[in-house]
Amino acid sequence: MSQLNQLQDLMKTLRLTETANHLPTLIREAEQKDASFTQFLLDVATYEQKRREEKLLEKRFKWATFPFFSTLEEYDLKEQKSLSSKKLNQLKDLTWMEQLYNIIFLGPPGVGKTHLSIGLGIEALNQGYKVIFTTMGDLIHVLKTEEITRKSKTRMKRIREADLVIIDDLMFMAMDKQEANMFFHLINDLYNQTSIILTSNKGPKEWGELLGDQAITTAILDRILHRVEIIHLNEDSWRMKHRKTIFGQQSVSN
Template sequence: MGTSVEQLQSQLQHLRLVETSSELPQLLRQAEASSWTYQELLHALLTYEESRREAKMIDKHLKWAKFPYQASLSAFDLTDQPSLSDRQLRQMQELTWLDQLYNLIFLGPPGVGKTHLAIGLGLEAIQQGHRVSFVSMGELVPMLKTEEYVKKAQVQMKRIRQADLVIIDDIMYMAMNEQEANLFFHLINHLYERSSIILTSNKGPEAWGELLGDQGITTAILDRLLHRSEVIHLHGDSHRMKHRETLF
């Protein structure tokens, strides 16, 4: 008894192979035109489903990451950043530090590419199957303070805590009170030995104590962040000012 293409598609949908179900007519035409064996057809079907699921997962992780914009590492101009070598950039791109739960700390004045590097590494991590979460310090503190009673903050903080890589942008750009510093410590303590962290800041760790206001909490945070970390100092002129556009 013959089986129609529609019946096969229905069976594939029942097995939750939705992507393959939609592509089945095209794959069958290719199989007939190229005289594929049964094994070749089965391989094509499974490969297509696998690739589509991977693409959908990457799209989902990109939405979860909440990058303010997308900036690839290939677009990072090393000529504008003399303090970073091509070899260093390629080593970071390999993500061995992420597998080993190392942290990266990018320090430098505004406009030298700290956020660009952080986002580029985050995009690379997503392409390699990792979960990434990006948040600025200005967004993070209100989320920590409202997590107990705001549903949106709960969802976002859950994703941050479950991420393989957490990027915190512009850390220590403003002073914290005792409650905020304590909440931030508990987050860092939770991520310690579970996730890698990328931090960007225009102030070095030696200045963080003044902004946190509590030397004990500062020491505890630094102890966890710097245990396994690479601190990268970026120098040079502001990229934004160098390439600024004017109306007239």
Template structure:
């Protein structure tokens, strides 16, 4: 076995598989540049680090389960008068995640709620945050089967470990008491641990009708609305009275 083959096998045993496979190219590049031993080792270490970061990002994209890939740059602000470019950029800088703010995007179908939520999720992933996207229907199904299937257990662990959880189509259907109670316990788990983006065509005042239990509704709202920015799309946006806003004193609308 050649020295190159021995070195590649040794690297693989040390879990440096990506670098082992790319080693012949790295050696040729070092010979062309007439690199010192130190520079060659530095290039090898940097390559392994870069590939690990790329693979970790690939895994996080897979775990995020976005239904489609649309960035904030692709969002047409000209068709959405209730959100200015300045405020979209304020959302994009993601300081609200560090502050554990929640974002609620309200508006009718086609107003861009899901696009904005996914765009923010992609931005967060690229900045190193763990992100999960789920529809409300899928979330309820996973919660109900968590104690039954390993797949649901893994999914729920990733949701609870995420820095940002995006729940799409919140309250599109009525819940029974068991479902509402499980949803409350999830929100309670995420409270003061993660940021949440919620999209819905129904405002918080209407959620009680769909949750069916006033005590659970109040408990959920207390946690979600503690630190929140509520953005109405296709209408004048507003923030909850007596609550601070990530946009300072300005209105979200143009």
């Protein structure tokens, strides 16, 4: 066995697998630039650190479970005049996360609430935060099966450990008392340690109708609204304005 193979095996034993696989290239580059031993070791250590960071980011993107990939740069402010460029930049700098603020995007379907939420989630991931995206329906399902399945238990552990939890389509369905109670306990767990982004087409005043229990509603609102920025997206549905039709330029209604 050559010295290179021995070194690669040793590095893999030390869990430096990424560098072990790339080692021939690193050695060749060091020889080409006549690098010192110190510079070569620095290049090796830097490569390993960079690949670990990249793999961690890849893993966190997978755990985030975004339904699609959309950045804030892709969001067309011309289509949504109720959100200014200044406000969008303030959201993008994520200072509100450091202050443990929550964000609520309110508005009818199709105005970009989910797009904005995912864009902010991607921005947070790229800045080193742990992010989880879930729909309200999926969240309730995972809460109800947490004690039954390992998958749900792992999912809830990641949600509770996240820096940012995005709950999409909040209050799209009525909850029974057990579901509302589970949701309250989750919000209580996240309170003062995690920022939350909520999207909804119903304002907080209407949440009580769907949660059913006024005491639970009040307790949830107290925690969510303690530090919150509510952003109303009032323009017409982007999806409706830009919908495609099999009838070419004709309106679907004509």
